[in-house]
Amino acid sequence: MHTNAVTAASPIKIAVLAMGGQGGGVLADWIVDMAEHAGWWAQTTSVPGVAQRTGATIYYLELLPESAVQQAGRQPALALMPTPGDVDLVVAAELMEGGRAIQRGLVTPERTTLISSSHRSFAVSEKSAPGNGIADPNKVLDAGRVAAQRFLCFDLQALADQAGSVISASLFGAVAGSGALPFSRQDFEATIERGGLGVKASLRAFALGYEAAATAPAVPAPIDRVREMPAVPTRAATPGAQALLDRIKRDFPGVAQPLLAAGTQRTAEFQDMAYAREYLDRMATLHALDAQYGGAGHDWALTCAAARYLAVAMAYDDVIRVADLKTRGSRFDRVRTEVGAKAGQLVYTTDYMHPRVEEICGTLPAGLGRWIERSPSLSGFVSRRLGKGRRLNSASLTGFLMLYGLSGMRRIRRRTLRHQIETQALQEWLDLITELAPRDYALAVEVVNCRRLVKGYSDTHSRGTSKYGTLLDTARQLAGRPDAAQTLRGLRETALSQVACGPLENQAKQAIAA
Numbered sequence: 001m002h003t004n005a006v007t008a009a010s011p012i013k014i015a016v017l018a019m020g021g022q023g024g025g026v027l028a029d030w031i032v033d034m035a036e037h038a039g040w041w042a043q044t045t046s047v048p049g050v051a052q053r054t055g056a057t058i059y060y061l062e063l064l065p066e067s068a069v070q071q072a073g074r075q076p077a078l079a080l081m082p083t084p085g086d087v088d089l090v091v092a093a094e095l096m097e098g099g100r101a102i103q104r105g106l107v108t109p110e111r112t113t114l115i116s117s118s119h120r121s122f123a124v125s126e127k128s129a130p131g132n133g134i135a136d137p138n139k140v141l142d143a144g145r146v147a148a149q150r151f152l153c154f155d156l157q158a159l160a161d162q163a164g165s166v167i168s169a170s171l172f173g174a175v176a177g178s179g180a181l182p183f184s185r186q187d188f189e190a191t192i193e194r195g196g197l198g199v200k201a202s203l204r205a206f207a208l209g210y211e212a213a214a215t216a217p218a219v220p221a222p223i224d225r226v227r228e229m230p231a232v233p234t235r236a237a238t239p240g241a242q243a244l245l246d247r248i249k250r251d252f253p254g255v256a257q258p259l260l261a262a263g264t265q266r267t268a269e270f271q272d273m274a275y276a277r278e279y280l281d282r283m284a285t286l287h288a289l290d291a292q293y294g295g296a297g298h299d300w301a302l303t304c305a306a307a308r309y310l311a312v313a314m315a316y317d318d319v320i321r322v323a324d325l326k327t328r329g330s331r332f333d334r335v336r337t338e339v340g341a342k343a344g345q346l347v348y349t350t351d352y353m354h355p356r357v358e359e360i361c362g363t364l365p366a367g368l369g370r371w372i373e374r375s376p377s378l379s380g381f382v383s384r385r386l387g388k389g390r391r392l393n394s395a396s397l398t399g400f401l402m403l404y405g406l407s408g409m410r411r412i413r414r415r416t417l418r419h420q421i422e423t424q425a426l427q428e429w430l431d432l433i434t435e436l437a438p439r440d441y442a443l444a445v446e447v448v449n450c451r452r453l454v455k456g457y458s459d460t461h462s463r464g465t466s467k468y469g470t471l472l473d474t475a476r477q478l479a480g481r482p483d484a485a486q487t488l489r490g491l492r493e494t495a496l497s498q499v500a501c502g503p504l505e506n507q508a509k510q511a512i513a514a
Contacts, residue, residue, distance in 0.1 A: 011041075011064035012181065015082045015106050017056045018093035019121060023168030027091070028059035030172055034183055034191040035063045043078040056097045058082065063181075082106055089180045092116040093167055095153070099140035107147045113180040114148035115213070116140075117156035117167065118223060137223045145219060152178055153220040154212050161337070163204035173209025177216075185210065198342075229258045240273045247280060252287060256303045263311030270315035271410060279314055282430065283307060293437045301445050302437065309451035313426050317457040318418050319355065319363045323406035326351060326394050347395060354389035356458060357382055362418030363409065369417030425465075432472060442485035447475050450492055467495045467504050474508040487511050 014031065018024025028044045035042035041064040048057045062078040069076055084105030090112055092098035098116030101107050107114050118137070126134050144151040156170040163170070169192070175181060176188040188210075192202045232249070236242040241264075248260045260283060268276035283306060287295075290302040315321075325331065332349070341347045357379050361369035372378045393399040413419050429451065437444040453468040454461065471492055478484035491511060495504050 011062040011068075011076065011078060012089070013079075013082065013087050014061040014063070014089045014091070015087050015101065016059040016061070016091045016093075017097040017101055018059070018168075019056050019097070022093040023166050024057055024059050024093060026166075027168040027171055028061055030168075030188075030191050030195070031061055031063070031175075031181075033194065034187050037191070037194075038183060038187060039066045040064060041066065041069055041076055041078070045080045047081060056094075056100065087112055089175070090114045090116075090148075091171055091175060093156075093171060094119065094121050095137050095140055096120065096135065098144060098153070102140070102143050102147045107144070109147060109149050112148050113150040113152070113178060114144055115152045115171070115174050115178055115180070116144070117171070118153050118220070119155050119157040136225070138225070141220050141222060150178070150180075151220060152213050152216045154216060156209055156212075159208040159212060160205045163201055163208055165198060165201040165205035167205075169202040169205035170209035170212075173206035173211075174213040176206070177210035177213030230262050232257045232261050241268070244268075244273075244276055244280060251284060253300045253303065255300055256287075256307050259304060259307035259311075263307050266311045266315045270321065271413060275314070279311060282310060286310070286430075286433070289434060289437050293441050295441075298441065298445075302433075302441070302448060305445055305448040306433075309448055310426075313422070313429070313451055313454070316418075316422050317455075317461065318413075318416075319359050319457075320406060320409050320413055320416075322457065323403040324410070327400060327403045327407055332395065348393050349395050351392050351394050351399075352389060353392055354458075355386065359418075359458065360386055362421070363406075363416055365412070365415050366417040366420045373417075429472070432475065436475070436479060439479060440484055443475060443479065443488060446485050446488045446492065447472065450475070450488070453492070453495055470504050470508055471495065474512060477512050487514075 016024050016028050018027070025046065028046070032042040032044050042061065044059060044061045046057050046059045060080070060082045064076050064078070085108050087106045087108075088111055090098070090101045090107050092101055092115070095116055095118050098114060101114070106112070120134070120137065122134060141151075141153060144153065152174060154174075156174060157167050159170040159173075160167045172188060172192070176183070176185055189203060189206065192206060193199055195202070233245060236245045244264050245261065248257050248264065252260055260280070263279060263283075264276045267279040283303070286306045287300075287303045290300060290306075295302055332347075335349055336347050357373070360382055361373045361379070363369075364372070372382060392402065394403055409416075429447070433444050433447055436447060450468055450471045453464045453471070455464055471488065474491060475484070475488050478487055481487070491504070491508055494507065
């Protein structure tokens with residue numbers, strides 16, 4: 001067991017970093033309640049960050065035993081905020097929040113025990129990045145090993161889920177199991193019991209967190225970031241889906257089948273089985289092109305890349321899809337699980353909706369949508385009336401029916417302006433691949449991979465589409481050069497990394513002129 005030395009001049013100083021809904025306040029209150037019942041002086045304050053994942057709230061606690069106060073002969077003056085280099089215990093409810101604590105200097109090798117959950121809640125910047133913007137968690141682990149006196153890191157969210165509780169309970173158990181505080185396990189458990197809410201589930205999560213911390217290795221193991229390829233199903237749920245699965249296994253190489261199965265499922269979910277058949281029809285054409293121009297010798301690189309990005313291109317994010325995702329039963333179940341709702345409790349979810357004129361017109365029949373877009377007066381009227389941000393309670397009857405009605409518009413999706421725009425862009429992409437494959441197989445594969453830039457909706461989609469268009473124009477002008485594929489790959493990686501030294505258009509011009 002590791003315990004901190006306590007003197008009259010040096011209380012135990014604790015910083016808890018948690019996002020909204022993770023129960024950081026509950027954890028801080030438990031620690032204060034436990035300390036006060038043990039005859040200690042305790043104080044907690046909070047420094048709120050920006051709402052949800054863009055920032056965490058820091059709960060700061062100082063604990064001092066009554067004996068130390070009596071020895072000093074005066075009431076203690078406890079601080080309201082943590083000071084860099086002067087914190088004994090840092091508890092982070094998410095891995096990157098542990099990293100932020102290290103950046104702020106709250107974690108020091110001379111005194112700090114750092115306890116962090118290894119799970120991730122992705123930041124907005126990670127989700128909206130052009131490519132894979134997910135930060136490397138192992139960099140935080142490397143920093144924690146150097147910065148902390150002790151570093152305990154494991155998936156406390158998974159332990160809480162296993163116990164049917166919330167992460168504050170498993171964090172409380174990890175604090176107890178670490179021995180960083182001079183209180184017994186019975187003191188911790190009695191605190192939970194005094195709370196009176198969800199006691200059994202909280203005690204289960206506490207026990208799991210306690211054992212994980214008590215048996216944790218001295219050095220946290222690296223996190224494996226390799227994502228396994230999805231398995232190809234042996235059987236499908238319906239005869240129609242089974243026919244598509246049989247076609248995948250019969251007509252395509254094994255290395256591409258997992259991606260094709262996932263792509264077929266995504267396109268069918270996006271629209272219908274006929275749309276999934278269109279996906280496989282297009283893939284059959286691309287696979288034939290791949291076979292004709294040496295795909296077997298390149299491990300079917302063109303087919304594999306196209307299987308991924310053609311499905312993403314066909315199952316684009318529009319207003320209809322967003323509404324569908326927000327009204328699925330699985331979403332409401334996930335929200336109830338995340339907030340720890342009990343059976344019989346009502347949970348309401350408020351969604352912020354801010355559609356642009358483009359999204360509104362894109363949902364209309366193509367002719368009507370283009371007419372409104374081309375008319376300044378009409379588009380201005382639509383923007384003023386419907387383009388304002390508004391909050392919608394998707395769990396209320398009115399809010400749910402509005403979103404459900406929007407999701408039902410998938411029946412007319414093929415006639416909408418957005419579908420027409422996406423289909424035209426998709427065909428231009430396929431035509432360019434077909435044109436380049438006979439001349440430069442590697443360049444054709446890079447053109448397929450350029451589709452990775454297009455993701456999301458609204459401003460995120462617009463930014464990605466702009467960069468994607470620049471890369472396709474560049475590919476046409478690079479065709480015939482021996483370094484065409486390598487040059488396009490470099491430009492694509494620069495666009496994905498968001499570290500460009502200037503506008504992508506300027507870099508593309510320089511690459512063409514080189």
